[in-house]
Amino acid sequence: MDIDLNADLGEGYGAWRMGEDEALLGVISSANVACGFHAGDPSIMTRTVREAKLRGIDIGAHVGFPDRMGFGRRPMQIEIGELASLVTYQLGALAGIANAAGYRMTHMSFHGALGNLVAADAALASPLLRAVADFDPHLIISSSSSRAIEQAAGQCGLRVATSFLADRAYDDEGLLVPRRLPDSVIHEPQAVFDRVKRFLDHGYILTHSGKRLEMPARSILVHGDTPGAVDLARSIRQEIESGASHVVPMSQQLSMQESEAPKQT
Amino acid sequence: MDIDLNADLGEGYGAWRMGEDEALLGVISSANVACGFHAGDPSIMTRTVREAKLRGIDIGAHVGFPDRMGFGRRPMQIEIGELASLVTYQLGALAGIANAAGYRMTHMSFHGALGNLVAADAALASPLLRAVADFDPHLIISSSSSRAIEQAAGQCGLRVATSFLADRAYDDEGLLVPRRLPDSVIHEPQAVFDRVKRFLDHGYILTHSGKRLEMPARSILVHGDTPGAVDLARSIRQEIESGASHVVPMSQQLSMQESEAPKQT
Amino acid sequence: MDIDLNADLGEGYGAWRMGEDEALLGVISSANVACGFHAGDPSIMTRTVREAKLRGIDIGAHVGFPDRMGFGRRPMQIEIGELASLVTYQLGALAGIANAAGYRMTHMSFHGALGNLVAADAALASPLLRAVADFDPHLIISSSSSRAIEQAAGQCGLRVATSFLADRAYDDEGLLVPRRLPDSVIHEPQAVFDRVKRFLDHGYILTHSGKRLEMPARSILVHGDTPGAVDLARSIRQEIESGASHVVPMSQQLSMQESEAPKQT
């Protein structure tokens, strides 16, 4: 089995740093790059893209609310057309930086509060994924499991790569427990590792309430902004590779599937 | 003779408006669209691009310093690599919005204090035009007359369209008199019109000190943020069309020249 | 009867203007000054405070969400302690500018989406008015009618001056109809004037659904960002003064009441 290891990178701003980007870049296969609205700035984006190119790591736009002070984690009520423009702007900015670096953007994902809202609300997912498809129909949508996003993507002809957020609690619907609720984030590295192992070995995870939830993901998201994050990511990579599996970016997984698929006639 | 009429548009922000964009869109052939750093936001950019597409008007990125409070008119000392990233980011953002709207960006220009600095300093023009070329070598650089920009563009294989800023005073070197100096902006519509007429009829303008300066431009910039700007723009268009000349976007002028040029062998 | 005429001023940002501040300053008795988060910047605040001082007009802090792009009109979900700090910061900034100008701040009010949320939610009103009282217990809270605000102010020992928002629709509870709903803003000057006249003559207004609602206000808010706003404000002032009433700032009304009140023993 091929598994993508992805992480949110480039989440600093100006002189401020967040997470251990340099170390993570040696472990992951895909990077979700902040685009300057909730985090990231043009210099950081440029550095991140160049590093990713050197290592052959996929890059995607990590699109968030325009709220640096809140790191994109505070829900904002924004008119839908305006929100679609905010998404397009961020996609364009990262694609432009990738372009200038002689690289290409393969995917996008929604960050923080915007991510939670889109994953839970078809009325939001539908126009925003339409905005993504209008920008570039070949982009892969990287997302935690969400019926809203999957359906909206299907309607727009966009491919979805479900990602398992190893250190976040899931509810029984398969949605992320919002960050402001208790126990929404799993801080203990061993507990995170055990969740990954269960997922790799059996294909399911345990929800917030203890139920088994099938997790049809081919991608694992590791967070880089906690102590021990890099060690954890390395352990996960090692665990993947200790079996018969390989760490492979989503874009390669999908293009292999597509080339192997029987031609439609 | 073909003359391009261009204007800086989309210079509002959120609820704030600047200039009479709607009216100007009916007069000009090219729009320089603010990209969200000194002015403009994703919604305004989207509206401007859609309107321009409807009317077949060229759009370009109007790239400025990251300083909304100062409207990009305050010089900032930014490390050159960082500045290049800021340029690329803004180009990408507008190109992305154009792309999503099914349109294409044809040109770029530098705004305000950044524009003055780039036009006067080869050490700045060279890496920034390199950044533009890395992003898209087909973009036209729209600029007031500047040896620094022309040389840098030449080195990168970029085409320059010199624009005559009808309401701005020029020094004897052909550079714009900085806005903070007295009489740098000509507010009297008749005086602006007379300058345009002299340029159209004779190909030169009068500098700040009263000298004749040859103005090898095929493009006239009109500003939209002063009372009477739209009437003035209409008078200028009428004056152009009352002769044998036509109002034609730069991108069309240049592609006609190129197709007419004898093939290099 | 004494009536305060107040308006939201200083709502520009950098080069952007909003409303006809200069003209309104000649008509009103109190100004609610934007503090730099949803609108306003230090220069505009300084100019507004100096003008108000010259004319003896009361100034107050108009406190909003940190969202310039949305003009403070988009609801944001911000943790309550953080929100209290945002309020204190804005109060301090305007008080500091008033102080440096040799003037004093008399009141405060909440702007836009923050105003709607505070007026409707005691759980928000209570800690935010506590923050105001911690900053300065002598500040008057200027507000549309709201039980949440009145109760919270009472608990903190703060005085409330109810303001009648002449061009905004009210629901039957006396709360403002949110701006995103249809007919929430009354644009027709004559209709606004008629509402004011009914309020002045009879002390009540008509709600969205047509019911009579007692309006125990001694202050009328006029908006300055619509065409005809200044003429409307002048008509209202004339209407007030054509009876036996006078236009008097809230701070003077309240200090007269307090000096006339029988001493508590």
Added chain:
Amino acid sequence: MDIDLNADLGEGYGAWRMGEDEALLGVISSANVACGFHAGDPSIMTRTVREAKLRGIDIGAHVGFPDRMGFGRRPMQIEIGELASLVTYQLGALAGIANAAGYRMTHMSFHGALGNLVAADAALASPLLRAVADFDPHLIISSSSSRAIEQAAGQCGLRVATSFLADRAYDDEGLLVPRRLPDSVIHEPQAVFDRVKRFLDHGYILTHSGKRLEMPARSILVHGDTPGAVDLARSIRQEIESGASHVVPMSQQLSMQESEAPKQT
């Protein structure tokens, strides 16, 4: 001898942290708190002020350019009246937060590029210190040695506390070597410690060119954003207290001097 130990604190923004504020608060006697323009936000300012109050540490406003992306380290050319408003706004914001916390602001200092410009240019120092005096004539100006600042403060009746920036190189005029120049920051803890020891023992330092420069300071600034900063600060404090000296905030040093001074008649 009494020596003040001060540090720049509260330099995070939203979710971003900078420096080890908690640890430094246990070592220093005065904190220069970022006011939200180059760093800091209302929540961080509130936390910092409350902690300082608990420990009896002086707080002052650390006033910078409006440039978060550049951390206030990029020179900006801002019209002087506007710059004065920016200073007043930041002073007011921190004073307001201190006020609401039942504490008081004792001093102010200029940050980064603004600090360098003010220290070197009387034409800037004069109006900006006038703005400080207009806000509160009792504030102490904390500054590296600068004739421009000392003269301007003298004209406004403001007191100056010269601070020795232990990890920054000085030129022969006693001005800081700008951060963008090589060797402007001394990173080696032992070298910084030696500079402090020479200053404490002999009252002078060595400039960039190796000359002796008298350093009439009663305050030492330690930076908190480098590894080992807290240990270094502790060593410096220990060194001060190992002699007959004490660590005492500037405001107490100055009020003792003033009460001991012979009355002017």
